[in-house]
Amino acid sequence: xxxxxxxxxxxALCLLLLAGLAQATPxxxxxxxxxxxxxxxxxxxxxxxxxxxxxxxxxxxxWCGPCREEMPQLGKLYERYQGAGFQLLGVNVxxxxxxxxALAQKLGVKFPVxxxxxxxxxxxxELNSMPSTVLIDRDGKVRFLHRGYRAGVxxxxxxxxxxxxxx
Amino acid sequence: xxxxIGAALxxxxxxxxxxxxxxxxxxxxxxADTAEAMVHIYDGGGVKAVGPALLIRKNIADTVSLSGTYYxxxxxxxxxxxxxxxxxxxxxxxxxxxxxxxxxxxxLITLGGSHSQEPxxxxxxxxxxxxxxxxxxxxxxxxxxxxxxxxxxMHDNPSFSDSASHWQYRVGGSLILSPRWVASAxxxxxxxxxxxxxxYRLARVFGSFIHENNPRTRSSRAVKFRVIGDVGEAGARxxxxxxxxxxxxxxxxxxxxxxxxxxxYLGDAFLVDGFGRYNHQTKALFYSDNAxxxxxxxxxxxxxxxxxxxxxxxxxxxxxANVPGKYDVxxxxxxxxxxxxxxxxxxxxxxxPYAFTGHVVQLYMTASF
Amino acid sequence: MTNLLRTLPxxxxxxxxxxxxxxxxxxxxxxxxxxxxxxxxxxxxxxSLAEKHRDHVYTVREGGRGATGVQGGGCxxx
Numbered sequence: 040x041x042x043x044x045x046x047x048x049x050x051a052l053c054l055l056l057l058a059g060l061a062q063a064t065p066x067x068x069x070x071x072x073x074x075x076x077x078x079x080x081x082x083x084x085x086x087x088x089x090x091x092x093x094x095x096x097x098x099x100x101x102w103c104g105p106c107r108e109e110m111p112q113l114g115k116l117y118e119r120y121q122g123a124g125f126q127l128l129g130v131n132v133x134x135x136x137x138x139x140x141a142l143a144q145k146l147g148v149k150f151p152v153x154x155x156x157x158x159x160x161x162x163x164x165e166l167n168s169m170p171s172t173v174l175i176d177r178d179g180k181v182r183f184l185h186r187g188y189r190a191g192v193x194x195x196x197x198x199x200x201x202x203x204x205x206x
Numbered sequence: 207x208x209x210x211i212g213a214a215l216x217x218x219x220x221x222x223x224x225x226x227x228x229x230x231x232x233x234x235x236x237x238a239d240t241a242e243a244m245v246h247i248y249d250g251g252g253v254k255a256v257g258p259a260l261l262i263r264k265n266i267a268d269t270v271s272l273s274g275t276y277y278x279x280x281x282x283x284x285x286x287x288x289x290x291x292x293x294x295x296x297x298x299x300x301x302x303x304x305x306x307x308x309x310x311x312x313x314l315i316t317l318g319g320s321h322s323q324e325p326x327x328x329x330x331x332x333x334x335x336x337x338x339x340x341x342x343x344x345x346x347x348x349x350x351x352x353x354x355x356x357x358x359x360m361h362d363n364p365s366f367s368d369s370a371s372h373w374q375y376r377v378g379g380s381l382i383l384s385p386r387w388v389a390s391a392x393x394x395x396x397x398x399x400x401x402x403x404x405x406y407r408l409a410r411v412f413g414s415f416i417h418e419n420n421p422r423t424r425s426s427r428a429v430k431f432r433v434i435g436d437v438g439e440a441g442a443r444x445x446x447x448x449x450x451x452x453x454x455x456x457x458x459x460x461x462x463x464x465x466x467x468x469x470x471y472l473g474d475a476f477l478v479d480g481f482g483r484y485n486h487q488t489k490a491l492f493y494s495d496n497a498x499x500x501x502x503x504x505x506x507x508x509x510x511x512x513x514x515x516x517x518x519x520x521x522x523x524x525x526x527a528n529v530p531g532k533y534d535v536x537x538x539x540x541x542x543x544x545x546x547x548x549x550x551x552x553x554x555x556x557x558x559p560y561a562f563t564g565h566v567v568q569l570y571m572t573a574s575f
Numbered sequence: 576m577t578n579l580l581r582t583l584p585x586x587x588x589x590x591x592x593x594x595x596x597x598x599x600x601x602x603x604x605x606x607x608x609x610x611x612x613x614x615x616x617x618x619x620x621x622x623s624l625a626e627k628h629r630d631h632v633y634t635v636r637e638g639g640r641g642a643t644g645v646q647g648g649g650c651x652x653x
Binding site: 098100102103132133134158161162166167168169 | 602606609
Binding site for chain 3: 244275277299344358370372376385392393394395427432443444447453457459471477485487542544570572
């Protein structure tokens, strides 16, 4: 009986961890899945080509309120760190790419907007919230993952980009 | 012994917390900041009720939303009851409602109160509603409670004074079925206590008119199922909705109501809806057009009789101004034709079962900012 | 008996984690697939004032009431 109870506690903890993992999305320090998408301008862009730079992937849509709120903040980050080896890619999941391009222009977005209307890349990254922001380091590994948008989280983005740029 | 049970419950609680905490931290959206202004018109069966209505809703600090509604009803009543048993009258009813909504991680708590005043009736109510998102936001469960207290008076009779109390309990849930379909189910139980009739209304017993006598309690249940589906394409979004409600109470009234509608975008700026409603009700136990026997309770209130009501309506909205992220103004017009066909209420002027056609018109503006 | 009670906390934790694995299924609609559902025409309740009025028109003329999604106070509209 005593043996049973001593085994049960760690076993339960292991299961708890596993249950947590069952819901996980790209796990930190795993390589970021590669993809190629067309931009709003028409050219193709591949994630692997960005290696050597710190990449922030922001998954957004025109119908998502918090995504629209986040856009100007991301624009500021892009302007600040673009010259230091930072690349920001906005991956849009609208069914209608024209609407995405129109809204991006209206919000004054300068960073590349990639069109993922087939939602392949979203599935690849196993996203479970909108918007989602993934920070990838110079070696192509996923380092930070942000689900949703809260006012003020751009400070955290700023700190994390700086950390990755210093490496 | 108790300590061990406590420890077991504690770890069960930890397990439950792990369960509810699964998935991303996600915030329930507060309702958007809105302002609405409306002119509402009803004309049917000799009753005309028109008036303005206003609604303002504002978010404060992104966690609390305050809203206020002011509603006025100017009634000219020359309905069949009034015309055959009394004389036409005009009346004004004012209603003010306030509510406060508080959003936490996945739930929304709303507190509300309302005060309705007319010369011979004052109604106050207080409500609490909680709605909670579950299943990663694919489903919402909601619970609600309203407590109402009314003061009943009578125009030319200051000695008449009575009260009515109401309790409403609501439970409901909505579920996203697919990227295009959503369904919901709602159940509401209402209990009333006190003076539940009208001091002016007469009933007919053995051919002569006397004041009605309603039971002083009523207990009712209603269950409603709704479904909405997106049936359009990316260029021309459209949706279809259908709902069914079954109502039953301890006065033996049974009602089946069916509604359906189709909504469609026309270009960038216009939205058009078409909808219909059908309701069939069977009478209350003590209702009679002309009671042949003497019973404790008797009423000739056609609202409690056997009837069909059918309606068809259309609604058009025009997006007058739209600045994404800043404000959006829409103008709306809606017109519904409703027909009531009574099976056991006769028009004593003609001797035939009574029926009438009414019109419900709404002209309003909605703005979100 | 006391041994069983001692293992109860661990058993409860085990049950909770097993249930956690079962009862939070993978969402069948991902957040990025919710585009159509975000459209206002997919709301059950679009314009609250208009719905309040329409609900009022029917509630004062019919015996049936409730479950409409409109939270109402009363009135003496007979």
